[in-house]
Amino acid sequence: MSRLLAACCALLLALPAHADGFISRLLDKPVPGGVAVIDLGDGPAAPRVRYQDKPVLTVREDGRRWIAIVGIPLSVKPGEQRIETDGRSLAFRVEPRHYREQRITLKNQRQVSPDPADLKRIERELAEQTDAYRRFDPRQPSNLLFDKPVAGPLSSPFGLRRFFNGEERNPHSGLDFAVPAGTPVKAPAAGRVTLVGDYFFNGRTVFVDHGQGLVSMFCHLSKVEVKVGDELPRGAVLGRVGATGRATGPHLHWNVSLNDARIDPTIFIGAFSK
Numbered sequence: 001m002s003r004l005l006a007a008c009c010a011l012l013l014a015l016p017a018h019a020d021g022f023i024s025r026l027l028d029k030p031v032p033g034g035v036a037v038i039d040l041g042d043g044p045a046a047p048r049v050r051y052q053d054k055p056v057l058t059v060r061e062d063g064r065r066w067i068a069i070v071g072i073p074l075s076v077k078p079g080e081q082r083i084e085t086d087g088r089s090l091a092f093r094v095e096p097r098h099y100r101e102q103r104i105t106l107k108n109q110r111q112v113s114p115d116p117a118d119l120k121r122i123e124r125e126l127a128e129q130t131d132a133y134r135r136f137d138p139r140q141p142s143n144l145l146f147d148k149p150v151a152g153p154l155s156s157p158f159g160l161r162r163f164f165n166g167e168e169r170n171p172h173s174g175l176d177f178a179v180p181a182g183t184p185v186k187a188p189a190a191g192r193v194t195l196v197g198d199y200f201f202n203g204r205t206v207f208v209d210h211g212q213g214l215v216s217m218f219c220h221l222s223k224v225e226v227k228v229g230d231e232l233p234r235g236a237v238l239g240r241v242g243a244t245g246r247a248t249g250p251h252l253h254w255n256v257s258l259n260d261a262r263i264d265p266t267i268f269i270g271a272f273s274k
């Protein structure tokens with residue numbers, strides 16, 4: 001009996017306290033494609049945290065407790081997940097979230113079923129972009145509550161299951177804004193430009209590294225106005241909205257990635273609804 005009690009106590013101690021500050025309340029959306037905020041307790045130095053063997057963003061909340069802000073990939077099933085920190089393993093729960101389906105017709109069949117030469121190009125481009133997502137710059141993000149990169153209505157939501165000409169493809173990894181071509185796109189937080197490309201699917205694209213694995217990608221731009229290595233202050237114009245790559249018309253597609261997990265950008269602009 002006492003052994004059982006001891007085991008229960010150990011289990012309770014292993015469960016992290018629920019973080020309850022402003023950032024936690026805003027960002028804690030533990031669903032596939034969402035964010036889990038986990039209280040790490042006090043301490044002079046930032047704890048080192050890993051999730052799925054990738055480094056995790058940690059910040060000090062309200063000037064006191066450390067919290068881990070963990071991106072949850074869309075492919076994660078609801079249930080228990082764990083982070084590792086300084087020899088401890090902390091559990092958190094992922095809740096279910098329903099994502100809608102969308103059927104899109106593209107006139108250019110090559111953008112639905114790319115030919116072998118295109119596939120080679122796509123593979124190369126994917127590797128380049130994956131590298132940009134996996135960087136871990138130790139700098140703290142300038143702000144965790146992001147500004148919207150363009151002023152305009154949201155169109156296609158994150159996580160939509162998409163069927164192009166009847167064939168299921170990857171779910172929507174970002175958030176679309178319906179805005180006219182030429183609209184300036186602004187950095188939602190300060191950051192360094194780590195990649196600029198002109199890609200098969202994403203068209204003219206800019207990656208901005210906000211620090212500690214928090215990365216933005218802006219796609220389908222008509223014009224890019226920055227170069228790799230530029231340090232952008234919050235609100236800097238990085239390019240113009242367009243329809244380059246696989247796009248049915250001018251719009252901004254914005255990805256937000258955290259510990260190499262593409263997550264719902266509405267969480268960071270305070271517009272999340274389940």
Ligand SMILES: [Zn+2]
Nearest residue numbers: 174175176253
């Ligand atoms: Zn999109």
